[in-house]
Amino acid sequence: MKHYEGYLIDLDGTMYRGNEKIDAAPRFIRTLQEKDIPYLFLTNNASLTQKQITEKLNGFDIPARAEDVFSTAIATATFLGRKKKGARCFVIGEEGLHNAFQKEGLEIVQNNADYVVIGLDRHLTYDKLAAACLEIRAGAKFISTNSDLAIPREDGLYPGNGAITAAVSASTGVEPVFVGKPESIIMNEALRIIGTDKSRTIMVGDNYKTDIQAGIRAGLDTLMVFTGISKREDIGNLPDMPTYHVDTLDDWIKKM
Ligand SMILES: [Mg+2]
Structure with a gap:
């Protein structure tokens, strides 16, 4: 097996499952640390700060520092910062x-915006949607952190950021640029941070449609783990297979 010099690692379903611990996850991260292999946690969640996500990981005994967390919030910020300082x-x-x-160093404004950016907002109002539509009609470019239509909660599926984005998109007739997985923008931004070569970096995740597709589209090798959304029986007829698949990350540790 190829030696990987960098790991991009999904969170929910890979490092934990909702509020449940995944036993192999802390062992996997410790193994990376012992071997001095750089890694970044990659999440489509744009509502939490690096510190909040770090605290969540530490709560599951997973060693993590704020700078190890790369969210769509950060990917969107670095992407736009480079486009226009x-x-x-x-x-x-x-x-x-x-x-x-x-x-x-981006300026958050209420009008005359260069960009309208939409991320999950649980305090969304009609006025905010209206302002977003007006800005886009006035020429602002339309960016969305991720296209996830529904997000799992204890009592069922809640509207995700893709659903909020769709309201603005439907009203204006303008399609946004999405940053998060499965798009390549978050992957390319993450690669800049981790600094390892594409050919020596692997994307690890539980969700074929987001994590594995993101890896494949960005030209990375992929490791699919069946501790979350996608199941072993789902991978039978996939057009593009993940490079590797394992039942738990313990199976991967043995190969490292
Ligand atoms: Mg996941």
Whole structure:
């Protein structure tokens, strides 16, 4: 097996399952640390800050520092910061997104925006949707952190950021640029941070449609783990197979 110099690692379903621990996950991260292999946690969640995600990981005995976490909030901020330094952004989103934009030196504005950026916002109002539509009609470019239509909660599936984005898209007739998995933008931004070569970096995740597709589209090898959404029986007829698949990350540790 090829030696990988960098790991991009999904969170939910791979490092934990909702509020449940995945036993192999802390062992896997410790193994990477012992072998001095760089890694980044990659999540489509844009509402939490790096610190909040770090605390969640530490709660599952997974060693993590804030700088080990790369979310769509950060990917969107670094992506836009490079496109236009100090860009004026109208933002629908929570603390994670606002925080990442401030750190990147982007200007959060209410009008005359260069970009309208949408991330999950549980305090969404009609006025915010209206302002986003007006800005896009006035020429602002339309960016969305991720296209996830539904997100799992204890009592069922809640509307995800893709659903909020779809409202603005339907009203304006403008399609956004999505940053998160399965798109390549988050992968390319993450590769800049981790600094390892594409050919020596592997994407690890539980969800074929987001994690594995993101890896394949960005030209990375992929490791699919059956501790979350996708099941072993689902991979029978896939057009593009993951490079590797394992039942748990313990099976992978043995090969490292
Ligand atoms: Mg996942």
